[in-house]
Amino acid sequence: MARALRAAAANGFFSRLQAPIPTVRASSTSRPLDQMAGSAWNRGRLNHVAIANILGAPVSEAVPLPEHEVSVVFVNLGNTKMELLHPLGCDSPIAGFLQKNKARGMHHICIEMGNNILMVDNINAAVMDLTKKIRSLREEVKIRAHGKPVIFLHPKDYCGGVLVELEQA
Ligand SMILES: C[C@@H](C(=O)O)C(=O)SCCNC(=O)CCNC(=O)[C@H](O)C(C)(C)COP(=O)(O)OP(=O)(O)OC[C@H]1O[C@@H](n2cnc3c(N)ncnc32)[C@H](O)[C@@H]1OP(=O)(O)O
Numbered sequence: 001m002a003r004a005l006r007a008a009a010a011n012g013f014f015s016r017l018q019a020p021i022p023t024v025r026a027s028s029t030s031r032p033l034d035q036m037a038g039s040a041w042n043r044g045r046l047n048h049v050a051i052a053n054i055l056g057a058p059v060s061e062a063v064p065l066p067e068h069e070v071s072v073v074f075v076n077l078g079n080t081k082m083e084l085l086h087p088l089g090c091d092s093p094i095a096g097f098l099q100k101n102k103a104r105g106m107h108h109i110c111i112e113m114g115n116n117i118l119m120v121d122n123i124n125a126a127v128m129d130l131t132k133k134i135r136s137l138r139e140e141v142k143i144r145a146h147g148k149p150v151i152f153l154h155p156k157d158y159c160g161g162v163l164v165e166l167e168q169a
Contacts, residue, residue, distance in 0.1 A: 047110040108163035
């Protein structure tokens with residue numbers, strides 16, 4: 001857990017996220033995401049891409065998540081999923097994002113901490129160590145739609161301007 005995250009930092013996982021990450025567009029279906037984004041994805045399975053657009057793929061019902069102040073809809077892409085976000089209430093983190101980004105677009109990526117060097121069995125303990133180096137956006141871990149604990153890392157800290165969500169797989 002905490003040791004694995006230290007190893008990830010030592011191996012340059014978070015600095016690799018600083019490399020330019022190509023914009024993911026709904027129409028870009030010819031190359032898999034792991035090839036597009038390089039080795040960062042090999043460190044933890046890409047759980048989902050949250051993007052404000054839609055494809056002709058199976059779409060879930062909207063699920064309100066008051067704890068996260070968003071409603072989510074999942075677009076099932078087979079080996080990963082797209083998460084469409086809608087603000088729940090005017091204090092939602094998404095509200096500010098939409099206000100600032102009139103073209104909408106990618107909000108965050110979510111990486112599962114469950115294989116390779118990012119093995120984490122207690123994200124609650126791991127985050128205590130991780131946040132010495134990278135700002136976590138919440139002190140406490142929150143539970144996501146599928147019951148898994150998640151934390152967000154600040155886009156300005158080692159994440160190349162990308163909001164990164166870590167999920168305990
Ligand atoms: C259900 C769950 C799930 O998937 O599991 C969810 O989706 S929950 C999804 C909703 N929940 C979250 O997003 C939780 C984490 N997000 C947050 O805590 C917040 O949105 C922050 C990322 C801290 C931004 O906070 P806030 O909007 O108050 O501050 P701000 O607008 O001044 O932003 C600070 C700087 O970060 C940048 N910034 C803000 N949101 C960003 C984003 N999504 N991606 C990349 N950069 C972003 C701003 O442009 C700004 O840069 P400059 O300083 O250069 O102007």
